[in-house]
Structures are given as C-alpha cells and as structure tokens.
Amino acid sequence: MRGISYLLSAVLAMASVIVYMARASEQADGKAPPIFGVQIPPGYRDWKLISVAHEEGNNNDIRAILGNDIAIKAYREEQLPFPDGTIIARLAWSYVASEENNKVFGRAQSFVAGAPTNVQFMVKDSKKYAATGGWGFAQFKDGKPIDEALLKPCFPCHVPIESRDFVFTRYSPSP
Amino acid sequence: MRGISYLLSAVLAMASVIVYMARASEQADGKAPPIFGVQIPPGYRDWKLISVAHEEGNNNDIRAILGNDIAIKAYREEQLPFPDGTIIARLAWSYVASEENNKVFGRAQSFVAGAPTNVQFMVKDSKKYAATGGWGFAQFKDGKPIDEALLKPCFPCHVPIESRDFVFTRYSPSP
Numbered sequence: 143m144r145g146i147s148y149l150l151s152a153v154l155a156m157a158s159v160i161v162y163m164a165r166a167s168e169q170a171d172g173k174a175p176p177i178f179g180v181q182i183p184p185g186y187r188d189w190k191l192i193s194v195a196h197e198e199g200n201n202n203d204i205r206a207i208l209g210n211d212i213a214i215k216a217y218r219e220e221q222l223p224f225p226d227g228t229i230i231a232r233l234a235w236s237y238v239a240s241e242e243n244n245k246v247f248g249r250a251q252s253f254v255a256g257a258p259t260n261v262q263f264m265v266k267d268s269k270k271y272a273a274t275g276g277w278g279f280a281q282f283k284d285g286k287p288i289d290e291a292l293l294k295p296c297f298p299c300h301v302p303i304e305s306r307d308f309v310f311t312r313y314s315p316s317p
Numbered sequence: 318m319r320g321i322s323y324l325l326s327a328v329l330a331m332a333s334v335i336v337y338m339a340r341a342s343e344q345a346d347g348k349a350p351p352i353f354g355v356q357i358p359p360g361y362r363d364w365k366l367i368s369v370a371h372e373e374g375n376n377n378d379i380r381a382i383l384g385n386d387i388a389i390k391a392y393r394e395e396q397l398p399f400p401d402g403t404i405i406a407r408l409a410w411s412y413v414a415s416e417e418n419n420k421v422f423g424r425a426q427s428f429v430a431g432a433p434t435n436v437q438f439m440v441k442d443s444k445k446y447a448a449t450g451g452w453g454f455a456q457f458k459d460g461k462p463i464d465e466a467l468l469k470p471c472f473p474c475h476v477p478i479e480s481r482d483f484v485f486t487r488y489s490p491s492p
Contacts, residue, residue: 317433
C-alpha cells in the first residue's frame with residue numbers, strides 16, 4: 143500500500159507541475175490570453191468614448207465602449223475597414239437600480255453601473271489575425287484573461303456584421 | 318386711424334428690437350444660458366469616462382458621464398469637495414432596442430444609444446456659484462442652451478447628495 147500511495151503522490155505532484163507550467167506558458171505575465179495574445183492596453187480607461195449600451199439576459203450589464211486614438215479617428219471619419227492598430231474596449235459593469243437616484247426622482251427609474259463585470263478588447267491587425275477578419279479578441283477581469291475556450295465564439299458572433307468590419311458598436315454623435 | 322396704426326407699428330418694432338437685444342445679451346454667442354453663463358466646454362467629447370447610466374421614465378435615455386482632467390483626478394483620488402475648475406458632462410441618447418444585436422444574441426436583450434438627447438454640464442466655481450453649492454448648471458442640444466426656467470430646478474434636485482458635493486455619479490472602477 144505504501145508503494146502505491148507513494149506512486150500516487152508522485153504522479154499527482156507531477157500533474158500539478160505540468161498544469162502550473164502550462165498555465166504559466168499560456169498566460170505569460172498573467173495578461174495574455176492564449177489564442178490571440180492580446181494584452182491589456184496600458185491606459186485604456188483614459189480612451190475616448192464611442193458609445194454606451196445595456197445588455198439584458200445573462201449579461202445584465204451596462205457598458206461603455208471606448209477607443210484608442212486610431213479607433214476614434216476611424217470612427218469619426220467613417221473609415222472602413224478600421225486600420226491596423228485600432229483597439230476598441232468594451233467595459234462592463236453590473237446593471238444596478240439606484241435607490242439613491244430613485245429617491246430624488248420620486249420613482250424607480252434610475253439604473254447605474256455597479257460592480258465591474260469585465261473588459262473586452264478587439265485589436266485590429268489584418269495580418270496577425272487574418273483568420274478572424276483581422277481582429278484579435280480578449281477579455282479580462284481584474285487584470286486576468288479568461289480561458290481560451292471562451293474566446294473561440296467571439297469571431298463567429300461578429301461575422302453577421304462584416305459590412306461594418308465586424309464591429310457592432312456605432313459611434314454616437316455628440317448631443 | 319393712420320396715426321394709431323403708425324404708433325402701433327412703431328411700438329411693435331421697438332418691442333422686437335428690445336427682445337432681440339435681450340436675447341443677444343443673454344445668450345452671448347448662442348451657447349450661454351442666462352443664469353449660470355456656462356458655455357459648452359471645447360473638446361468635452363474627448364474627456365475621460367466617469368460612468369454610465371440608464372434613466373427610464375420621461376427621460377428614457379442611456380447616458381455617459383465624462384469629466385475634464387480636474388474632475389477625473391478628483392474622482393480617482395476621492396477628493397471632496399471637487400476643486401474649482403471641475404467640469405462634469407452628462408451626454409444622453411435615446412434608449413433604443415438594437416434589432417441588429419438581438420438577431421445575433423437570438424433574443425431581445427440589447428439596448429443601445431440612439432439619437433442624441435442633450436448634454437448637461439456641472440461646472441465648479443465655489444465663488445461664482447456660491448448660491449448653488451459652488452456649481453453652475455447648463456444643458457444644450459445641438460449647441461443651443463435650454464431656457465433659463467429649466468435650469469432652476471437643477472440645484473434643488475442635487476441638494477440631497479450634498480455629502481458627495483452635490484454630485485450623483487460615482488466613479489466606476491475599471492473592470
């Protein structure tokens with residue numbers, strides 16, 4: 143029994159090491175999802191606003207869509223396809239009724255951003271991501287990328303909007 | 318009769334001139350509402366994101382709240398009261414179901430920004446706007462300010478949130 147127990151421990155320890163190494167290799171500095179290798183663009187929270195949206199259903203979030211300077215220029219000049227270097231960020235927060243605001247309005251009508259949900263990026267590189275319409279996809283929460291399997295449906299989902307270079311969000315004109 | 322008619326015409330003409338001069342004086346270059354004198358801050362659409370929200374009821378809009386650099390710094394450093402020079406912009410668009418997005422999701426769950434509704438500003442100047450908590454208020458649509466009467470309820474509505482320097486919107490942490 144002791145021999146089998148020892149062998150089992152050794153196998154489990156080896157398995158742990160293999161899993162650890164695989165994860166370390168996949169995630170590099172903890173920011174790079176394995177398929178597209180997209181990292182969190184520094185300073186993305188300072189980018190300019192493209193638009194806002196609300197998703198019900200499983201997401202039940204409220205979101206802002208921001209763009210780097212290349213994205214904003216392309217949007218404002220209605221340039222399609224988006225040039226290489228475009229990055230579009232989708233920041234999502236839980237969709238929360240604001241009791242504080244409703245008190246002032248005198249009725250339940252106000253919904254605000256609650257806890258952060260996740261941030262997604264679309265990165266345009268027509269050569270590197272040729273197989274997915276020129277776009278690399280990524281999703282992070284608290285700086286950590288999601289599992290590779292969850293990024294695979296990204297591009298197929300964007301295919302119906304090929305006429306706008308696979309980008310759903312339209313630029314919202316200033317009021 | 319001709320004398321009375323002439324007199325009436327003259328009075329009406331004078332009235333027109335007086336109304337015109339009053340309007341010109343009030344609105345300056347067409348951007349300044351009369352109470353607070355706040356004009357549209359140049360480049361406000363390029364400001365950084367504070368948060369997002371959705372209002373049902375009469376507004377039925379989806380909105381982004383942006384801040385100038387002074388506002389963003391104060392928010393991120395949790396500085397209260399906001400320093401003079403702070404400007405907070407609230408951009409609103411009509412709240413529209415996206416048929417395009419719903420097709421992809423396979424169900425009605427997506428709401429996006431439609432036509433622009435209006436943009437509001439809160440400008441901090443603790444001396445100039447001492448009577449209203451240090452804040453000046455403004456609202457514009459297509460570059461035109463709304464009528465003075467519609468700005469009067471702004472401050473009373475913000476009084477319940479005096480503990481956060483009369484500002485409802487909280488800074489949304491990055492996902």
